[in-house]
Amino acid sequence: GDSVTQMEGPVTLSEEAFLTINCTYTATGYPSLFWYVQYPGEGLQLLLKATKADDKGSNKGFEATYRKETTSFHLEKGSVQVSDSAVYFCALSDRGILTGGGNKLTFGTGTQLKVEL
Amino acid sequence: DAGVTQSPTHLIKTRGQHVTLRCSPISGHKSVSWYQQVLGQGPQFIFQYYEKEERGRGNFPDRFSARQFPNYSSELNVNALLLGDSALYLCASSLAVGTGELFFGEGSRLTVL
Numbered sequence: 001g002d003s004v005t006q007m008e009g010p011v012t013l014s015e016e017a018f019l020t021i022n023c024t025y026t027a028t029g030y031p032s033l034f035w036y037v038q039y040p041g042e043g044l045q046l047l048l049k050a051t052k053a054d055d056k057g058s059n060k061g062f063e064a065t066y067r068k069e070t071t072s073f074h075l076e077k078g079s080v081q082v083s084d085s086a087v088y089f090c091a092l093s094d095r096g097i098l099t100g101g102g103n104k105l106t107f108g109t110g111t112q113l114k115v116e117l
Numbered sequence: 118d119a120g121v122t123q124s125p126t127h128l129i130k131t132r133g134q135h136v137t138l139r140c141s142p143i144s145g146h147k148s149v150s151w152y153q154q155v156l157g158q159g160p161q162f163i164f165q166y167y168e169k170e171e172r173g174r175g176n177f178p179d180r181f182s183a184r185q186f187p188n189y190s191s192e193l194n195v196n197a198l199l200l201g202d203s204a205l206y207l208c209a210s211s212l213a214v215g216t217g218e219l220f221f222g223e224g225s226r227l228t229v230l
Contacts, residue, residue, distance in 0.1 A: 043120070043121070043222050044221040049217060049218065089160075091159075103148060103150055103165055103211055103217065103219060104150075104165060104173050105152075105160070108159050109157070110159050
């Protein structure tokens with residue numbers, strides 16, 4: 001079945017450091033890929049998405065590129081802030097958005113990011 | 118605008134009891150999905166409903182059931198609770214099936230003693 005593997009946390013960085021959170025996936029067909037973020041005390045929020053190979057999703061300074069050849073969707077940010085401290089989840093949808101399939105998301109286990117001054 | 122609202126936010130039950138969790142989607146959203154998030158893990162898909170019909174079911178036992186009402190709100194029911202059912206139950210809504218973008222509530226935290 002479908003699965004998502006992401007690096008274990010916590011990841012602790014100093015403010016303005018470069019961030020990479022690795023994510024790889026296993027899926028049949030052509031999934032859509034997502035990064036969701038969970039800030040302390042809040043619900044999960046969609047951070048960015050990509051629907052096909054070589055697409056780059058971006059939002060709030062975060063970027064991730066859909067790499068079909070390496071089945072990866074690594075999250076990056078050039079300069080993190082304390083306010084980025086949260087748990088980040090990589091996820092895939094078992095049917096591509098464009099095919100009008102279901103919303104079932106398969107999530108990774110999450111990576112906690114802590115940014116310190 | 119109100120986001121996805123869930124109730125109750127916290128509850129404690131004992132083994133063998135039954136629980137009903139409720140969810141109100143964002144206004145205009147017709148699809149509701151339910152996820153279980155065990156501490157330290159990612160959310161696991163339980164159900165998806167669209168226009169009051171079940172559109173997907175995850176790998177959960179028949180003790181778990183759900184339904185969607187004409188106003189698009191939803192209930193998740195769990196019978197014969199086990200200790201392992203202790204988790205955060207998340208409801209998510211979306212405009213339609215297949216958009217890929219889910220809006221999550223803050224969840225209902227269930228503790229089974």
